[in-house]
Amino acid sequence: MSIFPEYFKVGERWLLPEESRMDCVAVPRGDWIDIVEFRRLKAGEPVFVGRTEDGSEGIYMHTEAFREEEDGGGDAFAFRSGRSRETAYSRDYDALYELLRHEREHGFVVWVLGPAVSFDYDSRNAMASLIDAGYVHALLAGNALGTHDLEGAMFGTALGQDIYTQEARQNGHYHHLDLINRARRHGSVEALIREAGLKDGILRAAQGKGIPIVLAGSIRDDGPLPGVFGDVYEAQDAMRSQLRRATTVIALATQLHTIASGNMTPSYTVRDGRVRPVYIYSIDISEFAVNKLRDRGTLSVTPIVTNAQDFLVHLKNNLGNLAAPAASVPSGPNGDIGRKTAVQGHGGDRP
Incomplete structure (x- = not known):
């Protein structure tokens, strides 16, 4: 097939x-x-x-099912006809904003996330805001995304590095292991979020909205978190259960999960007896990564070469007034909350 x-x-x-x-x-x-x-x-x-x-x-x-008509005005020879870091993506962003506004009410949007999304204060909050605003219907990721997002909620770090200042915390390299051990003591991610009183983050937002979360493990996973699929076929089945419902897939900064999800997603779906396209986006700062999915057979993908953090903040800032979750950025492992002051910039309020 x-x-x-x-x-x-x-x-x-x-x-x-x-x-x-x-x-x-x-x-x-x-x-x-x-x-x-x-x-x-x-x-x-x-x-x-x-x-x-x-x-x-x-x-x-039927390879031409959803191909748009060409205007016929272009020349056979042209510069910059491929998709690269030099490509102008303004039209792609505008099309995506319009698509997501429609899909929020009429589709099923599956996000495939790499851990880089949780490494930055602004992108982490932007993703949580998109979830709270209804632009996410299912979330697929690996153990790392879940671990570092929860680490951000508990310690304000990702792999021991402050998610806002990027400064390494003393003994911060233990934080993700401390987080995993605590989650395993609580028995589940849901129990950790509830009983530890975690107030912000991607998984907290998804749990609050009742959004399905599929975390697929890898060979080298630390821990992993409770609920992570360690069996590759169980992980495939769980991912497929969400992707078979997808009308839009947005894969961000995770090459292997992007290829896996893209290869399980056809270019069409049948809704109410009508055949409609499934829109697939691959976003990565590496040209090689975004083109890899197309090279593996997912020819309908729209690649965007950009920084994951910038991509998410663009979406948050252009999809209307999203109610951003109150973000707490602890100053240390004891959970002390730092005082927040408003800072002008693309991310809004910062610690």
């Missing part, structure tokens, strides 16, 4: 699977087509096979 809508001829009818994903096989189930992972295929089950995409073997791939 590919990311595109694929039609299969059964008798005299052409059938479109309502749920699809790459790296799977198409299995006929009477009058509908089931898309099955190879590991779930049972011996003896019939599978559609073919080497052509033009319908001649009963399989038609």
Whole structure:
């Protein structure tokens, strides 16, 4: 299977699977087509096979389904036709603002986040604000994003570095381990947030809104936090359970999770009997990272090469008046809250 809508001829009818994903096989189930992972295929089950995409073997791939009409005014030869750090992204941002305003009420927006989002005071608050404002319907990440976001709520640091000043705290390199141990003593992330009285952050915002959070583990995870999926197939199933509902996917500063999510997300979904596009965005400061997803088959992705923190603050500042959560930035491991003063700048109030 590919990311595109694929039609299969059964008798005299052409059938479109309502749920699809790459790296799977198409299995006929009477009058509908089931898309099955190879590991779930049972011996003896019939599978559609073919080497052509033009319908001649009963399989038609509709690659032009959502392509916008070109105005025809461009030259065959042109500079800067690719997507890179030199690309002008103003139009992409405006389109994304418009899309998210629509999707907040009419779609299902899945965010895929890397830990860099939690390393900065402004980006962490911006992400929490987007959650509180309803622009996030599911959150996929790894153990690191969850750990450092909670570390920020408890200690004001990420990997021991102050999330606002970027100064290394004394013995700060122990903070993420202290945080994980405390979370494990509480038994769950939810219990930690509630019983420790954590007041800000991405996971706190998601928990407050009842948003599904899927944290998939890796080979080198510290801890990990309770609730992190250590089994790769369980993690895939949990991620897929959210991605199959997606109408928009925004993957930010996490190459491997971006590729995994992109490859599980088709370019279309069926809503109320109508086929509509699924919008996929890949945001990273590395050109290699954003282009990697396209190289792995997700051809419908819109890449934006930018700093993750700047991207989130742009979204927060341009999606209307978002109610930013009250952010506490403890000055040390005892949880003392520093006095806040207003500072003019792109992030608003700062400690």
